[in-house]
Amino acid sequence: MFFTPGLTGQTASLGFSAASGTPGGVLALNLNFTADASDLPAGLQWTLTYPTNVFGPVTLTVGPSLSAAGKSLTCASGSGVVTCVAVGVNANTISSGVVAFAAVPVLRSATASQAILTPSNVMAVSPAGFFSGISPS
Numbered sequence: 001m002f003f004t005p006g007l008t009g010q011t012a013s014l015g016f017s018a019a020s021g022t023p024g025g026v027l028a029l030n031l032n033f034t035a036d037a038s039d040l041p042a043g044l045q046w047t048l049t050y051p052t053n054v055f056g057p058v059t060l061t062v063g064p065s066l067s068a069a070g071k072s073l074t075c076a077s078g079s080g081v082v083t084c085v086a087v088g089v090n091a092n093t094i095s096s097g098v099v100a101f102a103a104v105p106v107l108r109s110a111t112a113s114q115a116i117l118t119p120s121n122v123m124a125v126s127p128a129g130f131f132s133g134i135s136p137s
Contacts, residue, residue: 011036012134014046014122016102027104029117033065033096035134040093041124043071044086044134048102048119052080054112056105060084065097073100083121091127 012035021027033044050058060082062073071088086099104117122134 011039012041012124014044014099014119014134016117016119021104021106023106023110024108025106027102027106029102029104030098031060031063031100031102031119033094033099035096035124037096040095041132041134042069042091042093042127043088043125044094044099045084045121045123045125046119047081047083047121048117049081050104050117051112051115054107054110054115056107058082058105059103060100061103062086063098063100065095065099069094087125093127 012033014031014033017030017032019027019029035041048058057077060073060075062071066073066086069088069092070090071086071092071094073084073086075082075084084100086094124132124134126132
């Protein structure tokens with residue numbers, strides 16, 4: 001039997017910056033990644049589920065931490081959900097920082113006074129190709 005450790009995931013987290021907005025506006029959020037410098041991933045994946053009675057379709061674009069690592073961001077959207085994968089054709093690691101920018105339209109009909117957006121099913125892959133879970137923050 002062989003065992004090869006991947007990322008520990010113990011000190012890594014992925015979460016959005018705080019923001020406020022009004023119905024009809026668009027929230028501009030940073031998706032922040034934090035990890036111990038000795039345990040950085042080469043790829044990330046996450047899912048964002050959001051209430052469709054409050055928000056319109058969410059779009060995400062590459063942030064500076066992904067750009068610096070030579071990674072691209074591919075997202076697939078459905079009603080109230082978007083799943084993204086950040087990878088590249090290299091083994092460069094992704095440093096702590098802003099991995100993506102999110103544009104989150106607030107519907108004109110939105111009545112919620114507060115909605116929390118938290119990535120789920122967050123996974124990381126090490127430069128050697130091993131997967132590990134990461135805590136949402």
